[in-house]
Amino acid sequence: xxxxxxxxxxxxxxxxxxxxxxxxxxxxxxxxxxxxxxxxxxxxxxxxxxxxxxxxxxxxxxxxxxxxxxxxxxxxxxxxxxxxxxxxxxxxxxxxxxxxxxxxxxxxxxxxxxxxxxxxxxxxxxxxxxxxxxxxxxxxxxxxxxxxxxxxxxxxxxxxxxxxxxxxxxxxxxxxxxxxxxxxxxxxxxxxxxxxxxxxxxxxxxxxxxxxxxxxxxxxxxxxxxxxxxxxxxxxxxxxxxxxxxxxxxxxxxxxxxxxxxxxxxxxxxxxxxxxxxxxxxxxxxxxxxxxxxxxxxxxxxxxxxxxxxxxxxxxxxxxxxxxxxxxxxxxxxxxxxxxxxxxxxxxxxxxxxxxxxxxxxxxxxxxxxxxxxxxxxxxxxxxxxxxxxxxxxxxxxxxxxxxxxxxxxxxxxxxxxxxxxxxxxxxxxxxxxxxxxxxxxxxxxxxxxxxxxxxxxxxxxxxxxxxxxxxxxxxxxxxxxxxxxxxxxxxxxxxxxxxxxxxxxxxxxxxxxxxxxxxxxxxxxxxxxxxxxxxxxxxxxxxxxxxxxxxxxxxxxxxxxxxxxxxxxxxxxxxxxxxxxxxxxxxxxxxxxxxxxxxxxxxxxxxxxxxxxxxxxxxxxxxxxxxxxxxxxxxxxxxxxxxxxxxxxxxxxxxxxxxxxxxxxxxxxxxxxxxxxxxxxxxxxxxxxxxxxxxxxxxxxxxxxxxx
Numbered sequence: 001x002x003x004x005x006x007x008x009x010x011x012x013x014x015x016x017x018x019x020x021x022x023x024x025x026x027x028x029x030x031x032x033x034x035x036x037x038x039x040x041x042x043x044x045x046x047x048x049x050x051x052x053x054x055x056x057x058x059x060x061x062x063x064x065x066x067x068x069x070x071x072x073x074x075x076x077x078x079x080x081x082x083x084x085x086x087x088x089x090x091x092x093x094x095x096x097x098x099x100x101x102x103x104x105x106x107x108x109x110x111x112x113x114x115x116x117x118x119x120x121x122x123x124x125x126x127x128x129x130x131x132x133x134x135x136x137x138x139x140x141x142x143x144x145x146x147x148x149x150x151x152x153x154x155x156x157x158x159x160x161x162x163x164x165x166x167x168x169x170x171x172x173x174x175x176x177x178x179x180x181x182x183x184x185x186x187x188x189x190x191x192x193x194x195x196x197x198x199x200x201x202x203x204x205x206x207x208x209x210x211x212x213x214x215x216x217x218x219x220x221x222x223x224x225x226x227x228x229x230x231x232x233x234x235x236x237x238x239x240x241x242x243x244x245x246x247x248x249x250x251x252x253x254x255x256x257x258x259x260x261x262x263x264x265x266x267x268x269x270x271x272x273x274x275x276x277x278x279x280x281x282x283x284x285x286x287x288x289x290x291x292x293x294x295x296x297x298x299x300x301x302x303x304x305x306x307x308x309x310x311x312x313x314x315x316x317x318x319x320x321x322x323x324x325x326x327x328x329x330x331x332x333x334x335x336x337x338x339x340x341x342x343x344x345x346x347x348x349x350x351x352x353x354x355x356x357x358x359x360x361x362x363x364x365x366x367x368x369x370x371x372x373x374x375x376x377x378x379x380x381x382x383x384x385x386x387x388x389x390x391x392x393x394x395x396x397x398x399x400x401x402x403x404x405x406x407x408x409x410x411x412x413x414x415x416x417x418x419x420x421x422x423x424x425x426x427x428x429x430x431x432x433x434x435x436x437x438x439x440x441x442x443x444x445x446x447x448x449x450x451x452x453x454x455x456x457x458x459x460x461x462x463x464x465x466x467x468x469x470x471x472x473x474x475x476x477x478x479x480x481x482x483x484x485x486x487x488x489x490x491x492x493x494x495x496x497x498x499x500x501x502x503x504x505x506x507x508x509x510x511x512x513x514x515x516x517x518x519x520x521x522x523x524x525x526x527x528x529x530x531x532x533x534x535x536x537x538x539x540x541x542x543x544x545x546x547x548x549x550x551x552x553x554x555x556x557x558x559x560x561x562x563x564x565x566x567x568x569x570x571x572x573x574x575x576x577x578x579x580x581x582x583x584x585x586x587x588x589x590x591x592x593x594x595x596x597x598x599x600x601x602x603x604x605x606x607x608x609x610x611x612x613x614x615x616x617x618x619x620x621x622x623x624x625x626x627x628x629x630x631x632x633x634x635x636x637x638x639x640x641x642x643x644x645x646x647x648x649x650x651x652x653x654x655x656x657x658x659x660x661x662x663x664x665x666x667x668x669x670x671x672x673x674x675x676x677x678x679x680x681x682x683x684x685x686x687x688x689x690x691x692x693x694x695x696x697x698x699x700x701x702x703x704x705x706x707x708x709x
Contacts, residue, residue, distance in 0.1 A: 001018045001019070001021035001026040001027055001028075002018055002026070002027045002028070003028045004027075004028065010027070012041060012043065012045055013040065013041055014040075014041065014042070014043060015042055015043040016041070016043040016045065017043045017044040017045070018044070018045050019044050019045070026045075027045060041077075045077045106119055106154070106155070106163055107119060107152060107153060107154055107155065107163075108153040108155050109124065109125065109126055109147070109149065109150070109151075109152055109153065110124055110148075110149035110150060112124045112125075113155070116134070116136065119134050119139065120132060120133070120134050126145055126146075126147055126148075126152065127139065127145065130142075130143060131143040131144070131145050131170075132145065137163070137164055138164040138165075138166050139163070139164065139165050139166065140166040140168060141165075141166065141167055141168055141170035141171075141172065141196065142168070142170065143170055144170050144171045144172075144173060145170070145171070145172050145173065146173040146175070146200075147172070147173065147174055147175055147180065147201075148175060149175070150175070150177065150178045151174075151178040151179045151180065151181065151182045151201075151206075152172070152180065152181050152182070153181075153182045153183075153184060154181065154182070154183045154184060154187045154188075154189045154209070155184045155187050162188035162189060162190050162210070162212070163187070163188065163189050163190070164189070164190040164191070164192065165181075165189065165190075165191050165192075166192045166193060167191065167192065167193030167194075167196025167197070167198070167216045168193055168194060168196050169193070169194050169195045169196055170193075170196050171196055171197040171198075171199055172196070172197070172198050172199070173197075173199055173200040174198075174199070174200040174201025174202065174204075174221065175200070175201070176200060176201065176202055176222075177202055178201065178202050178203075179201050179202060179203035179204065179205060179206040179221075179223070179230070180198045180199070180200065180201035180203070180204050180205065180221065181198060181201075181204070181205045181206070182205070182206045182207070183205070183206070183207035183208065183209040183210070183211050183234065184208065184209055185208045185209050185233070185234070186209055187209040187210070188209060188210040188211070188212075189207075189209070189210070189211045189212070190211075190212045190213075190214060191205075191211070191212070191213050191214065191215075191216050191241075192214045192215050192216060193215050193216030193217070193241075194215065194216075195217070196216050196217065197216070197217045197218070197219050197220070198216065198217070198218045198219075198221070199217075199218075199219050199220040199221060200220060200221065201221045201223075202221070202222065202223050203221055203222075203223035203225075203226055203227065203228075203229075203230055203248075204218040204219075204221040204227070204228045204229055204243075204246060205218060205228070205229050205230070205236075206226070206229075206230045206232060207229075207230070207231055207232070207234040207235075207236055207260075208231075208232045208233045208234040208260075209234050209235075210234060210235045210237075211234065211235070211236050211237070212236075212237045212239065213236070213237070213238045213239065213240070213241045213267070214239050214240055214241065215239075215240045215241045216241045216242075217241060217242045217243075217244065218241070218242070218243045218244075218246065219242065219243075219244050219245045219246065220245055220246065221246045221247075222246065222247045222248065223246075223247075223248050224248060224249050224250075225248055225249065225250050225251055225255040225257075225281070226248055226250075226251045226253075226254060226255025226281070227246030227247045227248035227251065227252045227253065227272060227273075227274070228243040228244075228246035228252070228253045228254060228269075228272060229243060229253070229254045229255070229262075230251070230254075230255045230256075231254070231255070231256045231257070231260035231261070231262050231286070232257060232258050232260055233257075233258040233259050233260050234260055234261075235260070235261045235262075235263075236254075236256075236260070236261070236262045236263070237262075237263045237265070238262070238263065238264045238265065238266070238267045238293070239265050239266055239267070240266050240267050241267045241268075242267060242268045242269075242270070243267075243268075243269045243270075243272065244268065244269070244270050244271045244272065245271045245272065246272045246273075247272070247273045247274065248272075248273075248274045248281075249274060249275050249276075250274055250275065250276050250277055250281045250307070251274055251276075251277045251280060251281030251307070252272030252273045252274035252277065252278045252279065252298060252300070253269045253270075253272035253278070253279045253280060253295075253298065254269065254279065254280045254281070254288070255277075255280075255281045255282075256280070256281070256282045256283075256286035256287065256288055256312070257282070257283045257284040257285070257286045257312075258284050258285060258286070259284075259285040259286065259287075260285075260286050260287070261286075261287045261288075261289075262280075262286075262287070262288045262289070263288075263289045263291070264288070264289065264290040264291065264292070264293045264320065265291050265292055265293065266292050266293045267293045267294075268293065268294050268295075268296070269293070269294070269295045269296075269298070270294070270295070270296045270297045270298060271297050271298065272298050273298070273299055273300065274300050274307075275300060275301045275302070276300060276301065276302050276303055276307045276309075276335070277300060277302075277303045277306065277307030277335075278298030278299050278300030278303070278304040278305065278325060278327075279295045279296075279298035279300075279304070279305045279306060279322075279325065280295065280305070280306045280307070280314070281303075281306075281307045281309065281312075282306070282307070282308050282309065282312030282313065282314055282340070283308075283309035283310060283311055283312045283340075284309075284310070284311045284312070285311050285312075286311070286312045286313070287312075287313045287314075287315070288306070288312075288313070288314045288315070289314075289315045289317055290314075290315070290316050290317065290319075290320035290348065291317050291318040291319055291320065292318065292319045292320050293320050294320065294321050294322075294323070295320070295321070295322045295323075295325070296321070296322070296323045296324045296325060297324045297325065297326075298325045298326075299325070299326045299327075299328075300325075300326075300327055300328075301327065301328050301329050302327055302329050302330050302331050302335045302362070303327065303330075303331040303334060303335030303362070304325035304326050304327040304331065304332050304333070304353065304355070305322040305325035305331075305332065305333045305334060305350075305353065306322065306333070306334045306335070306342075307331070307334075307335045307337075308334070308335065308336045308337060308340030308341065308342055308365065309337045309340055310337050310338065310339035310340060311339055311340070312337075312340045312341070313340070313341045313342075313343070314334070314340075314341070314342050314343070315342075315343040315344075315345060316343065316344045316345070316346075316347070316348030316372060317345050317346055317348075318346050318347060318348075319346075319347050319348055320348050320349075321348065321349045321350070321351070322334065322348075322349075322350045322351075322353065323349070323350070323351050323352040323353060323380070324352045324353065325353045325354075326353070326354050326355075327353075327354070327355035327356070327359075327362075328355075328356070329355065329356050329357070330355055330356060330357045330358050330362040330392065331355055331357075331358050331361065331362030331392075332353030332354045332355035332358070332359040332360065332382060332384075333350040333353040333359070333360045333361055333374075333382065334350065334360070334361045334362065334363075335358070335362045336361070336362070336363040336364060336365040336366070336367060336395065337364060337365055338364050338365050338395065339365055340365040340366070341365060341366045341367075341368070342361070342363070342365075342366070342367045342368070343367075343368045343369075343370075344368070344369045344370060344371055344372040344402060345368075345370050345371065346370070346371045346372070347371050347372050348371070348372040348373075349372055349373045349374075349376065350372075350373070350374045350375070350382065351373070351374075351375055351376035351380045351381070351382060352376065352380040352381070352382065353382045353383075354382070354383050354384070354385075355384055355385075356384065356385050356386050357384055357386050357387045357388055357392045357416070358384060358387070358388045358391060358392030358416075359382035359383050359384040359388065359389050359390070359407065359408075359409070360374045360375060360382035360388075360389070360390045360391055360404075360407060361374060361388075361390065361391045361392065361393075362388070362392045363391065363392065363393045363394065363395045363396075363397055363419075364394045364395045364419075365395045365396075366395060366396050367391075367393070367395065367396070367397045367398070368398050368400075369397070369398065369399045369400065369401070369402045370400045370401050370402065371401045371402045372402045373402060373403050373404075373405055374390045374391060374402070374403070374404045374405070374407070375389075375390050375403070375404055375405040375406045375407040375414075375443070376405065376406055380406075381406045381407045381408045382407045382408070383407070383408045383409070384407075384408070384409035384410070384416075385409075385410065386409065386410055386411070387409055387410065387411045387412050387416040387453070388409055388411075388412045388415060388416030388453075389407030389408045389409035389412065389413045389414065389443060389444075389445075390404040390405075390407035390413070390414045390415060390440075390443060391404060391414070391415045391416070391417075391421075392412070392415075392416045393415065393416070393417045393418070393419045393420075393421050393456070394418045394419045394456075395419045395420075396419060396420050396422075397415075397417070397419065397420070397421045397422070398422050399421070399422065399423045399424070399438065399464075400424055400425065400438065401425060401438045402438060403438070403439050403440075403441055404439075404440045404441070404443065405439075405440075405441050405442055405443070406441075406442045406443060407443045407444075408443070408444050408445075408446075409445055409446070410445065410446045410447055411445055411446075411447055411448055411449055411453045411479075412445060412448075412449045412452060412453030412479075413443035413444045413445035413449065413450045413451065413469060413470070413471070414440040414441075414443030414450070414451045414452060414466075414469060415440060415449075415451070415452045415453070415454075416449070416452075416453045417452060417453065417454045417455065417456045417457075417458055417482070418455050418456045418482075419456045419457075420456060420457045420459075421452070421454070421456065421457070421458050421459070422459045422461075423438070423440070423458075423459065423460050423461075423464040423490075424438070424459075424460070424461045424462035424464050424488075425438030425439075425462045425463045425464050425465070438462075438463070438464060438465065439464070439465035439466065439467060440452060440465070440466045440467075440469065441465070441466075441467055441468055441469070442468050442469065443469045443470075444469065444470045444471075445469075445470070445471045445472060445475075445479075446472045447471065447472050447473050447474075448471055448472075448473055448474045448475050448479040448508070449471060449474075449475045449478065449479035450469035450470045450471035450475065450476040450477065450495060450496075450497075451466040451467075451469035451475075451476070451477045451478055451492075451495060452466065452475075452477070452478045452479070453475070453478075453479045454478060454479065454480045454481065454482045454483075454484060455481045455482040456482050456483070457482060457483040457485070458478070458480065458482065458483070458484050458485070459485040459486075460485070460486045460487075460490035460492070461486070461487045461488045461490060462488055462489065462490065463488075463489050463490065463491075464490040464491075465490070465491050466478060466490075466491070466492045466495065467491065467492075467493055467494045467495065468494050468495065469495045470495065470496050470497065470498055471495075471496075471497045471498070471505060472497065472498055472499060473497060473499050474497065474505065474508040474510075475497075475505065475506075475507065475508035476495030476496045476497045476504075476505035476506060477492045477493070477495030477505070477506040477507055478492060478506070478507045478508070479508045479510065480507065480508065480509050480510060480513050480515075481510040481513055482513065483513075483516065484507075484509075484513065484515045484516065485515075485516045486515060486516070486525060490525070491524045491525070492506050492507050492524070492525050493506060493524050493525075494506075506525075507525060
C-alpha cells in the first residue's frame with residue numbers, strides 16, 4: 001500500500017484508508033516518528049510494520065506522534081501482524097511490540113532462535129553447561145545468568161508441555177534495556193524457583209502468551225509500564241511467588257491492558273512503586289482476578305495498591321487482601337477511574353491502607369460489593385487524613401453484603417459520598433464478632449459523619465445497618481447534606497458523638513435536607529436533629545414521603561428531647577403529599593413518630609412558622625399535647641384532591657394563633673370518617689383567628705373559659 005522511506009512522513013485524518021493490499025504491506029514505516037494523526041480520524045489504516053527491525057528491540061515500546069488522540073481515533077488504526085498492541089497514553093498513540101512470529105524454536109535471543117538441541121551451548125545462547133541444564137521440558141539454572149543483549153524471548157514449545165524455567169536459587173539478570181523475559185503470542189512459559197530472581201530488566205516479564213508463576217521472585221526491575229510484569233493481551237497466572245520492589249510510572253508491580261488477564265491464586269505483590277498503581281495498574285479491557293494472596297506495602301501518588309483506569313476490571317473473588325498500601329493523594333487500597341470497575345463477589349479485605357482521600361477505596365467509576373470487608377478494627381483501620389476512611393465515592397457504589405468496618409477520617413469515617421451510594425442486605429445475620437453481615441460499623445470521624453458523610457445520594461434498604469459509629473461533632477451515623485432515601489427495614493442506631501460527653505447522635509440533617517421514604521418502612525431511623533438548623537422557604541418536612549405507610553410506632557426516633565415529633569422547623573412547611581402513620585403497637589399509641597411522649601410537648605408536627613396542607617391529607621395519631629402545633633396553619637384545597645388532617649376515631653388537635661380553612665364543602669373528603677373536624681384550643685391570652693370559606697361548618701365548644709367571637 002504505502003512504504004515510507006527514511007526521511008519521509010505520512011499524516012492521516014478524516015476518512016483516509018490504507019487496507020486490503022497484498023501480503024507484505026498496507027502501511028510500512030521505517031522509523032517511529034513518521035506517522036502523525038493530523039486530526040479526528042474515522043478511516044481505516046492497517047499498519048504492516050512500524051519500524052525497521054534493526055531500530056527497535058523486541059519487547060520495547062514506541063510512540064507515534066499525535067495531537068489530541070482519542071480512543072475513537074485509535075480504534076481505526078489496526079495492524080497486519082500479530083506483533084503489535086496499541087493503546088492511548090496522553091497525546092500519543094502507543095504501539096507495544098508484544099510478540100514476534102512463532103518459530104519452531106523454544107527461545108529467541110539476540111536475533112537467533114534456539115531449539116532443544118542448541119538451547120544449551122548453542123552459538124550465541126546465554127545458556128551453557130556451566131550455568132544451566134535442560135531435560136527436554138525444563139531449563140534449570142545452576143548459576144546466575146546475565147542477559148547481555150536485549151530480552152530472552154519465549155516463542156513456542158516444541159511439545160504439548162509448556163516450556164519451564166526453574167530458577168532454583170539462581171538469578172536471571174537483565175541488562176536494563178529490555179524486559180528480562182518476553183512471552184510471544186501462542187507461546188507458554190512456567191516459572192518456578194525457590195529464592196531465585198528475575199531482576200535487572202526494563203521490566204521483568206512481558207507476556208502476550210500464557211505465563212504461570214508457581215514460585216520465584218520478580219524483583220528490582222524498572223519500566224514505563226509494569227515494572228515487574230506487563231500483560232499485553234496475554235494471560236498470567238500467579239500460584240505462588242513474589243512480585244516485589246519494582247518501579248514504573250504506572251503499575252509498579254503489574255500492568256494489565258489490551259484484554260490481558262491476570263489471575264492471582266496465591267503469592268505476594270508488595271513494595272512496588274509508581275505514580276499510579278504502585279502494586280497493580282489495569283486499563284483498556286485488562287482483567288485482574290484475585291482468589292487469594294496479598295497486595296501490600298506499595299506506595300504511589302494515587303491507587304497505591306490497585307489503580308483501575310478506563311476499561312479495566314479488578315475482581316476479589318474468593319479471598320485475598322489489600323493492606324498497608326500508602327497513597328500520598330487518593331486511593332490507598334484502590335483507585336477506580338470513571339470507566340473502571342472493582343468487584344468483591346464473595347470475600348476479601350482491604351485494611352490498614354492510608355491516603356488523603358479514600359484510604360481504602362477512592363471510586364469515581366463502578367464499585368460492586370457483595371461480600372468482604374473494607375477495614376478491620378481500630379488496630380488496623382484504613383485511615384484518611386481528610387475524607388473517606390473506608391470509601392470515598394464520587395461514582396456508583398453498590399453494597400449488597402459485606403462490612404465497612406473500623407475506618408477513620410476527618411469527615412466520613414466509613415464513607416464519604418458525593419456520588420450514588422446504595423446499601424442493602426437480604427439478611428439480619430451477624431458474623432462471629434457480632435457485627436451485621438452487611439453494615440457500616442464502628443467507624444470514626446474526627447469531625448462529621450462517623451459512618452457516612454453524604455452530599456450525594458445515599459439509599460438504604462433491606463436490612464442495611466449503620467451502627468456503633470462515632471463522630472467528633474455531628475452525625476455519628478450519618479451526616480447528610482445531600483439526598484437520603486430509606487425503605488424496607490434498615491437501621492441507623494447506636495451511633496454517638498464525642499464532642500463533649502458521648503451522646504446519641506445518629507442522623508444529622510444539614511441545611512433543611514430530607515430523609516425520603518421511597519417505600520414502606522419498618523426499620524429504625526434515629527434522628528439527631530429533627531429540627532434543621534436552617535433551610536429554604538417552602539421546604540418540605542425532613543421526612544419526605546410518597547403515599548406510603550410507616551409501619552411501627554418508632555420508625556423515626558429522636559436522639560434527644562425535641563419540641564416536635566414528626567417535624568420541627570423554623571421555616572414555612574408545605575405538605576403536598578399524602579402521609580399515613582399506622583401504629584402497630586397499641587401500647588405505644590401515645591408515642592410520636594420520632595419522639596416518645598415523655599420528650600414531646602407540642603405534638604407530631606411543630607413549626608414556628610406557617611404550616612400549610614395543600615391538596616394533600618395527613619393521617620396522624622394522638623400525641624402527648626397537641627397533634628399539630630404551629631404559629632399559623634393553612635388548610636387549602638386547590639384542585640379536586642383531598643386536603644385535611646385526619647385521625648380515625650380521634651380528634652385532631654391543632655394549636656395555632658391563626659387557622660385558615662379553605663376546603664370545598666361539596667367534596668366529601670373522607671366519607672368513612674363520620675365526624676371530620678378540628679379541635680382548636682383557645683390560648684389563655686391573646687386571640688385565635690379562624691377564617692372559614694363558604695358553607696364549611698364551624699363548631700365552637702368550651703367548658704373552661706369564656707369565648708369571645
